[in-house]
Amino acid sequence: MNEELLRAWRAGADEPWTVLLDGFHPLKHALRFGGAVRQVLTADRTGLLALAAELAPDTVPALESLAAELPEKALRTLAPRLHPTGVIALAARPTTGANRAALARRPRSAPVVLLEDPRNLGNVGAVIRLAAGFGAAGVVTTGDLDPWHPNVLRGSAGLHFATAVERLALPELPAGPLYVLDPEGADIRETAFPDDAVLAFGTERHGVSAELKARADRLVAVPMRPGVSSFNLATSVAMGLFHWMSGRPPGAPLPDGRRGAGA
Ligand SMILES: C[S@@+](CC[C@H](N)C(=O)[O-])C[C@H]1O[C@@H](n2cnc3c(N)ncnc32)[C@H](O)[C@@H]1O
Structure with a gap:
C-alpha cells in the first residue's frame, strides 16, 4: 500500500x-x-x-x-x-488555455494585475494573494519567473486557484485601459480605476520599462514624502487594488476573480 x-x-x-x-x-x-x-x-x-x-x-x-x-x-x-x-x-495547475480564456473574458468586473518581469518569488506570491482577496480578474507576469513556482504558491497560500495566473509576453497584454503605476506618474487620487483596468507594476530593481510606459493610457503614482524613492512591489499592488476597491459602493460584494462574475 x-x-x-x-x-x-x-x-x-x-x-x-x-x-x-x-x-x-x-x-x-x-x-x-x-x-x-x-x-x-x-x-x-x-x-x-x-x-x-x-x-x-x-x-x-x-x-x-x-x-x-x-x-x-x-x-x-x-x-x-x-x-x-x-x-x-x-x-x-489550470491549463494556459483556461487562464487565457479567463483573462480575455469581457466585460470584466475587476482589474487584471500585470507584473513586468518580477524577480522575487515571495513578492509574486503576496501579489497573487492580494489579487485573490480583492477579486481581481487575474495576475499576469512577463519575464522568466514561473508564477506557479512552488515558492510562489507558498507565498500565495494556494490562492492561485482563486484567480487566473499566467505568464504572457508583453505584446499580448490583456485588453483594457492600461494604468501603469510608477513613482513619477500623476497623483493616484486624481484618477479612478475602471473595473476593466489593467494595473501594471514594474520590476523590483528597475521599475517599469520604457516599452510598457509607452503603451500606458495613464501613469499614476502613490505619493511619497521627499527622499523616499519607491514602495515595495507587493505593497504597491495592495495600494493600487485598494484604490480600485475604494471606488466601489460600500458593502458591494467583490467579484469572483477567476469566473469574472459578481457585482
Ligand atoms: C520597488 S518598485 C521599483 C523601483 C524602481 N527603482 C523605480 O524607480 O520604479 C517596484 C514597482 O512598484 C511600483 N511602485 C513603487 N512605488 C510606487 C509609487 N510611489 N507609486 C506608484 N507605483 C509605485 C512601481 O510599479 C514600481 O515599478
Whole structure:
C-alpha cells in the first residue's frame, strides 16, 4: 500500500501539469476554489480531518475521499521539510488555455494585475494573494519567473486557484485601459480605476520599462514624502487594488476573480 502511494506520488509529481501544495492552507484554498487536487498524503489522517473540521469544514468531504496516510518517515522522503500541518498534496495547475480564456473574458468586473518581469518569488506570491482577496480578474507576469513556482504558491497560500495566473509576453497584454503605476506618474487620487483596468507594476530593481510606459493610457503614482524613492512591489499592488476597491459602493460584494462574475 505504501509503495503504491509513493509510486503514484512520484509519477504525478513528474507531470508538467503538477503543482505541489505544501501544508494545509494551500490545500484548503485549492479545494475551496475548484483546484483539481489529485493526491493528498499525511502521516496523521485523523489529525488532518480534525484540523479541517476546525478551520475549514467545507473541505472535509473532499479530504475524506482524498487523504491517504503514510508513515512520517516515508512522507519525509517526498517532502524533507514537511510543513508543520503535516500534509502535502498534488494538484493540476489550470491549463494556459483556461487562464487565457479567463483573462480575455469581457466585460470584466475587476482589474487584471500585470507584473513586468518580477524577480522575487515571495513578492509574486503576496501579489497573487492580494489579487485573490480583492477579486481581481487575474495576475499576469512577463519575464522568466514561473508564477506557479512552488515558492510562489507558498507565498500565495494556494490562492492561485482563486484567480487566473499566467505568464504572457508583453505584446499580448490583456485588453483594457492600461494604468501603469510608477513613482513619477500623476497623483493616484486624481484618477479612478475602471473595473476593466489593467494595473501594471514594474520590476523590483528597475521599475517599469520604457516599452510598457509607452503603451500606458495613464501613469499614476502613490505619493511619497521627499527622499523616499519607491514602495515595495507587493505593497504597491495592495495600494493600487485598494484604490480600485475604494471606488466601489460600500458593502458591494467583490467579484469572483477567476469566473469574472459578481457585482
Ligand atoms: C520597488 S518598485 C521599483 C523601483 C524602481 N527603482 C523605480 O524607480 O520604479 C517596484 C514597482 O512598484 C511600483 N511602485 C513603487 N512605488 C510606487 C509609487 N510611489 N507609486 C506608484 N507605483 C509605485 C512601481 O510599479 C514600481 O515599478
